[in-house]
Amino acid sequence: MDYTQKLNELLIATARENASDLHIAVGRRPTIRIDSVLIPLQKEPILTKEDAEGLVGALLSAEQKDRFLKLRQVDFSFNYEDKARFRVNVFFQRGFMAAALRLIPAQIRTVEELNLPPILHDFAKLNQGFVLVVGPAGHGKSTTLAAVLDEINHNRTEHIITVEDPIEYLFAQDRCIVSQREVGQDTTSFHEALRAVLRQDPDVIMIGEMRDPETIATAMTAAETGHTVFSTLHTNSASQTIDRIIDSFPPEQQGQVVSQLASTLVAIISERLVPRVGGGRMPATEIMLTNSAIRNLIRERKIYQIDLVIETSVQEGMISLNRSLVNLLKRKEISLEQAESCSLNPAELRILLERT
16 A cells, blocks of 8 residues: 555545544544544545554654654654645554644634634733633644734734744744744754743744743743743633642742742633534633732632632623633524533533523
8 A cells, every 4th residue: 555645645535524633543444533523434444553554654754753663652743735734643552553633724713713702812912921821632722822823923023932842833924023943843842942032032932832840930931021921731721720830830939930920921711612503613711811809819829719700800801611601502602511511610501591
C-alpha cells in the first residue's frame, strides 16, 4: 500500500466531512470525530500493525521519527499541500503506533463567526493584563484566542509573540508583526522561550498552555511589566482556575502569587462547546471580569465566593456558565439533556431555567 497516498485520502476525507479530528489505531478503521461523535470510516479497512506504522511514518520527518522512537510520543503540526493543517500527536498504545490529528481551519474566524460574546472584543483592545481562556481539551480555547489575536493583528500596530506546542493557527501579518515560535523547533521549551520573550520587544504575548509554575510566574511578570498576556489552562471554571494557579506554587511563594494574580488578571473565559440542535456546536461561556470585588476575594483567598460575584454582576458583562446555557436553551440552540451534561451544577441550571 502507498501509505502517503492513503494518508492524503484520510486527510481529505477529514476536511471534506468538516470533522474536528482523525484517529489512527490498530484494530479499528480510521475514525473521525464530528460534533463530538466518533464515526468510523466504513469504506476503510481495519488497520493492521503495518498499516498504522505506515500511516504514522508518512506523517513524520526523519528528525520527528527519531524523537518519537526515543520519547514514545511527539507533538507537531502537519500541512497537507497548504490545503489543510493539522495538530498531531503520535504515540504508542499497547506497543502499537497510533495518531490523533486535530484539523485546524485555514481561516481564522471572528468572534461573531464563532458565536462568542461581544465582550471578547474588549480583550483585543487591552494594553496590559493577563487573560485566560480555560476549559476541557477540544472545546475551542485555541480558536477563541486566535480570533482575539487576529483582531489585534488587523486593528493595532503591535508586536505579537506566540509560544506554542505545536503552532496551530497561522497568522497572516497585517498591521502587526506576528512572531510565532514552536517548542521543539524554534525554542527548547515554553520556559526558555518566555525567559527570552521580554528581550524581543513584545506588546502582546500568547502562551499556548501554562504547563508549569515557571511559565505561570513568567506570564504574570510579563503582565505586570506592561504587556498583554493571553494563555490557556485545562480547568473547568474561573474559580477553579485561580485555585489551580495558586496551588501550583509551594506555600512559601503563594502570597506573592496571590498578590500578582490580583493585580494582573483581567478576565477568565471558561468555554464548553455544546452539540447544537440540528448539527454543529455552540459555545457556552462563563466570563469573569476582575473587578474590585474579585480582586479582594483573590487577595483574601476566598475563591469559593467568586461564583456568586459572577452570578450577580451581569450588568458588568459577567456571565455564569449556567446562565449562558439557559440563554442557549431559551433560543432553542441546544437540548436540555446536552445543557445538563455540560453544566457543573445541573440542579442550579434547572432552577435558573424555571425562573426565566
